[in-house]
Amino acid sequence: MSDAASHDGGVRSSSAAHLASAAFHTRIDEALADGQLQRAISFTADRLATGRATAFASLPHAEELRNAAQRIRAHTVAHLDRYLVEFTSNAERLGCHIHWADTADDATRLVVEIAQANNVSLAVKSKSMLTEEIRLNAALESAGVRVVETDLGEFVVQLAGDRPSHIIVPLVHRRREFVAALFRDKLGATADEVATIPAMTAFARKTLRDQFVNAGMGISGVNLAVADSGTLCLVTNEGNGRLTTTLPRVHVALLGLERLVPTSADLGVILQLLARSATGQSTPVYTNLLTGPRRRGVEGGAPGEPDGPDQVHIVIVDNGRTRLLGSALAEILACVRCGACLNICPVYRHIGGHAYGGVYPGPVGSVVMPGLEGLDAWSELPQASTLCGACLDVCPVKIDIPRLLLELRKQAVQQRLAPWWLKAAIRIFGAVATRPAVYRAVGNVVGRVGSALARSGWFSRLPGPLSAWTGSRDFPAPAAKSFTQSWRPTRRTREARP
Amino acid sequence: MTDARDRVLGAVRDALLRATLPHSAAVRPFYVVPDDQTTKADRIAQFTSALIALTGEVHEAGSLDAICDLIAQIARRDNATRYLSWSDEAIECPGLAAGLLSRGMRRVTYDLPVDQAGRLGAARSLATVELGVTGADAALSDGGAIVLASGPGRGRLASLLPPVHIALVKSDRFYGSLPALLAARPDLVARGSNFVVVAGPSRTADIEMMLTHGVHGPKHVHAILIP
Numbered sequence: 001m002s003d004a005a006s007h008d009g010g011v012r013s014s015s016a017a018h019l020a021s022a023a024f025h026t027r028i029d030e031a032l033a034d035g036q037l038q039r040a041i042s043f044t045a046d047r048l049a050t051g052r053a054t055a056f057a058s059l060p061h062a063e064e065l066r067n068a069a070q071r072i073r074a075h076t077v078a079h080l081d082r083y084l085v086e087f088t089s090n091a092e093r094l095g096c097h098i099h100w101a102d103t104a105d106d107a108t109r110l111v112v113e114i115a116q117a118n119n120v121s122l123a124v125k126s127k128s129m130l131t132e133e134i135r136l137n138a139a140l141e142s143a144g145v146r147v148v149e150t151d152l153g154e155f156v157v158q159l160a161g162d163r164p165s166h167i168i169v170p171l172v173h174r175r176r177e178f179v180a181a182l183f184r185d186k187l188g189a190t191a192d193e194v195a196t197i198p199a200m201t202a203f204a205r206k207t208l209r210d211q212f213v214n215a216g217m218g219i220s221g222v223n224l225a226v227a228d229s230g231t232l233c234l235v236t237n238e239g240n241g242r243l244t245t246t247l248p249r250v251h252v253a254l255l256g257l258e259r260l261v262p263t264s265a266d267l268g269v270i271l272q273l274l275a276r277s278a279t280g281q282s283t284p285v286y287t288n289l290l291t292g293p294r295r296r297g298v299e300g301g302a303p304g305e306p307d308g309p310d311q312v313h314i315v316i317v318d319n320g321r322t323r324l325l326g327s328a329l330a331e332i333l334a335c336v337r338c339g340a341c342l343n344i345c346p347v348y349r350h351i352g353g354h355a356y357g358g359v360y361p362g363p364v365g366s367v368v369m370p371g372l373e374g375l376d377a378w379s380e381l382p383q384a385s386t387l388c389g390a391c392l393d394v395c396p397v398k399i400d401i402p403r404l405l406l407e408l409r410k411q412a413v414q415q416r417l418a419p420w421w422l423k424a425a426i427r428i429f430g431a432v433a434t435r436p437a438v439y440r441a442v443g444n445v446v447g448r449v450g451s452a453l454a455r456s457g458w459f460s461r462l463p464g465p466l467s468a469w470t471g472s473r474d475f476p477a478p479a480a481k482s483f484t485q486s487w488r489p490t491r492r493t494r495e496a497r498p
Numbered sequence: 499m500t501d502a503r504d505r506v507l508g509a510v511r512d513a514l515l516r517a518t519l520p521h522s523a524a525v526r527p528f529y530v531v532p533d534d535q536t537t538k539a540d541r542i543a544q545f546t547s548a549l550i551a552l553t554g555e556v557h558e559a560g561s562l563d564a565i566c567d568l569i570a571q572i573a574r575r576d577n578a579t580r581y582l583s584w585s586d587e588a589i590e591c592p593g594l595a596a597g598l599l600s601r602g603m604r605r606v607t608y609d610l611p612v613d614q615a616g617r618l619g620a621a622r623s624l625a626t627v628e629l630g631v632t633g634a635d636a637a638l639s640d641g642g643a644i645v646l647a648s649g650p651g652r653g654r655l656a657s658l659l660p661p662v663h664i665a666l667v668k669s670d671r672f673y674g675s676l677p678a679l680l681a682a683r684p685d686l687v688a689r690g691s692n693f694v695v696v697a698g699p700s701r702t703a704d705i706e707m708m709l710t711h712g713v714h715g716p717k718h719v720h721a722i723l724i725p
Contacts, residue, residue: 040706047707061532071527078522081510088503100502102509119614152713153704171704179705201702201710208714213621216614229688239658239700239715246654246692247621249614257506262526264687268677269529279703282548283641286715287676287695291688295649303650306609308691318506326513331520400520 021419024380027355028472037173041352044172048343051280052394059282065272070398072266073334076227076258080325083227083260084316090230094292096312107317108139111219111252114313115145118250120216124208126236126244127151128221129167129337130254133359133372134319136219147219148211150240152204159186165353165361168278168339173352176200208240218244218309222255224270224336225314228263229291232314235274237285245290251309253290257316258325258333264289270336273396277338320372328407332367334397341391341401347384356381363391367404375408379417382408421465443482451480531681534674541639541672542723548642552698553711554719566597568722569631569664573603576662576718578628580604585651589633589666591724603629608653630656630716634667635686637721640675643697644721648690657696663716665696666724 031037056062076083088098101107115123123140125131125147137147137158149158153171157164159182164170171179180194183203193203220241224233232253234241245251261267275284293312297304324333342348342362353361358369358378366381382405391401412418432439453459454477462470469475479486536544546556559565573581583605586594595605606627611617632652636645644665648654657663673679676695680687687693700715711717 044707065529068527068529070521071523072529074519074522075525075527078514078517078519078524081507081514084507084510098503100506102502102505106502150714151704152702156704169704169707174705176706197705197708198710200705201713205713209625213625214618216618226687231687231693237700238702238713240713242654242658242694243714246658249612249617257510264680264684265529265531265677268531268675268680271676281641281697283638283643283676283695283697285697285699285701287643289687289693290691291693292691294691297650304609305648305650305691306607306653307655308610308648310612316506318509322506322509322513325510326516328518330513330517398521 021380024355024357024384025472027357028351031351031355036175037352038350040173040175042349044166044169045343045349048169048279048339049394052277052340052343053280055276055280055282059272059276065269066396066398068269069273069396070334072261072269073336073397074331076260076262076266077325077330077333080258080260083262084257086262087225087227087230087260088314088316090228091292091312091314092230094230096230096292096314099313099315101315101317101319104134104317104319107134107254107315107319108136110315111136111254112139112143112145114250114252115140115217116143118216118311120145120250122211122215123147123217123219124150124211124215124240124244124248125154126218126220126234126241127154127170128219128254129164129359130221130256130317131219132164134254134317136254145217148208148215150208150211150244151236151238152201155204155208156182159183163354166339166342167337167360167362167364173354212243212247215248217250217252218246218248219252219254220244222253222259222314223274224267225255225260226262226264226267226289227260231264231267232290233267233271234288234290235271235284235286236288237279237281239286242286242288245288246308249309250311250313251290251293252313252315254315254317257318257321259336270396274336274338277340277394277396324368324371327371328411329367329371329404331399332364332371332401332404334399335364335368336397337364338396340394340396344390344394346386346388346390351384356384363401363405364399367401367408370408375412375415375417379412382406382412419465419468421468425465440482440484443484447478447480447482447485450478453477529677531675531677534678536639536674538669538672541674542669544639545637545642545672545721548639549698549719549721550642552642552719554642554698554721556721556723558723560725562591562593562597565591565666565722565724566594566601569598570601570603572662572664572720573629576628578603578660578662580606580627581629581631582606582608582624582627582653582656582660583631584633584653584656588649588651589631590668591633591666594631608655624655625659627660628662630658630660630663632656632663632665634665634671634721636671636673636679636683637667638673638675638679638695641697643676643695645679645686646692646694646696647686648692652690654692654694657694658715661712661716662718662720663696664720664722666722669723669725
């Protein structure tokens, strides 16, 4: 009974995986055919990756800091229950409202309820990948709450009805002409207002200021939360994160349940690495630490703070994170979302963020998406890697992403999500490789025939299921003489020496 | 609500029994911030060049009169006559408001109302003020950053809403880096509801990676070093 059930499941998920795989390859082909996208991504990724390298070269004790950051995050994730309890009790003591959400739907429902309880019709939002993940904007809009993205890149993405294509630089796939046309068509900007990038930036400032001073609620993500003080840390360059968490009466922060550090000293260590990894800056323009709502004065006594939100709500979101935590992929929860692994990845640099199909692209996304939502729909992502290890080399918290990708590939085979021909090929290879005589014979034939058929050492087209490989890259031709053939005489020569 | 808390925490505890986590230690790891070998003069020099590299400006003023003259001079560039500010007490610069008033500059004080309509009205009017003046709780040579903790008389908006921000920085408050500051002054983080590290003017590179200043926060940042 259980066997049959698991077999059925295997068949169903296998076909779902193949659908997802076909869609993935279509997206890759589209991305590779888009010359402008190719130029934009490689330009941006180069700039960010070079900036990162320069920033780390001038950072004293960089390697010690990375080791410390790795230990801090690994320790926190391994004791997440303890730090969640410590963080929430401190935040509550300061007057924050804590909400817990098992799923994306729970999280969006909670935010809608907070908006409705405060009669909010307009909310401003500071860039947050978690809110993309749970599709918060759609939920708020359908409840009659208008949400305005305030990060310049996200603002443009929202106006265009598009999706961000990079964790840090959401607009990497668009050029200035696109933004100019959008501002003219959707916002009635004049020709002067979109003449240059600084002019467009000034126009966006003016437009978004109107939203900030009229918004009843500010929504943000959280870079990291500090357990021992109940503090939220939000890092931005534009200042929209500060405005979002200062002007509106109500601040709602969405916190992925893994994004904690024990103390502010630990936060300091990670902040030394975060902006350097993300954009190559030694310090982001605004490192904003929020500890509770504004402190009110005492009537006729001590004065209070003149500004800041009167209500702070923190929504702690699971949405698949405990599934990830309870798996062999738990290490990925140490991620601080800097985006360095995207910029350095040879695959990301060619296909861009949208081709991955998930909210989180690049190497980190190839672990996070299947980890959060299961391998069925995302079994191709762990294959979209050369396992070159560049992502591990740049990771500020030293997550072994190649190991996690290999783990996912293993799981895909175990869950029967790998294509039939791959399994068949591996079985045949196993049968051949364990019989030395057969192996030698097959090697000789494949070498001789293969090298005769190939053009200048490469196959650009292979027949049958092998075309899945040559559809997107060439396959190297085998050498005319197999390794065993070449190696034998050499060994005899060496052994013959006195 | 308590149910959701128990469910999520229960799921976390359950998952931790199965989690594969290399590099995790049972004891909280401790990172010792390396000793800062630099002198105060080094730190000020490094702060100055870092802030200037970010298009900020650094000035020095030795007396109240010199401070007021400098601020008035900066204000004239942008035709600013009104400014948001920390209190003189919070800036630790007694007589500043009076000195600036005698130079034609009016301080706009506020306490954002709790009711929604009043609050939005106040926000709209504060957003028109041209200049912001604050003190600084610390300055960091790493990154040319100034550190501001909120509190009574220490509004967040003075360093955020106006297009120009001037911070008066006492010369004995320079630290090498944020970790060094957090090690020396752990009390600062949670002293008020907001602790912010500001490194130069607001900036974005979201369109074609072109660096542009003043997108949401101040476009111009000045530090005036005071005794």
